[in-house]
Amino acid sequence: MDIEQTINHVRDAIRELPKIYGDNLDQIKQLEQERMDLMHYMELVDLNARDGFKAYKQMQDVLRKRRVLKDQNEELKHVVPVL
Numbered sequence: 001m002d003i004e005q006t007i008n009h010v011r012d013a014i015r016e017l018p019k020i021y022g023d024n025l026d027q028i029k030q031l032e033q034e035r036m037d038l039m040h041y042m043e044l045v046d047l048n049a050r051d052g053f054k055a056y057k058q059m060q061d062v063l064r065k066r067r068v069l070k071d072q073n074e075e076l077k078h079v080v081p082v083l
Helices: 003-044 049-076
Strands: none
Touching: 003 049
């Protein structure tokens, strides 16, 4: 890869950072809604052990996805305001 291609690649990556940050925020909001729906479901429905565990695993999946996005935005927030 020559220098011009490298510069173009870095420039394009930097231009994408605000979009990635915003997309992450949108996905976090969606995951927050899923988390709230699951909490309401667990609050209002009497679950047997199998269904309770399934709800727990769904909640764990949502929370892990949310954590990945939040961690990524934590790193991006130091760069995005500058752009």
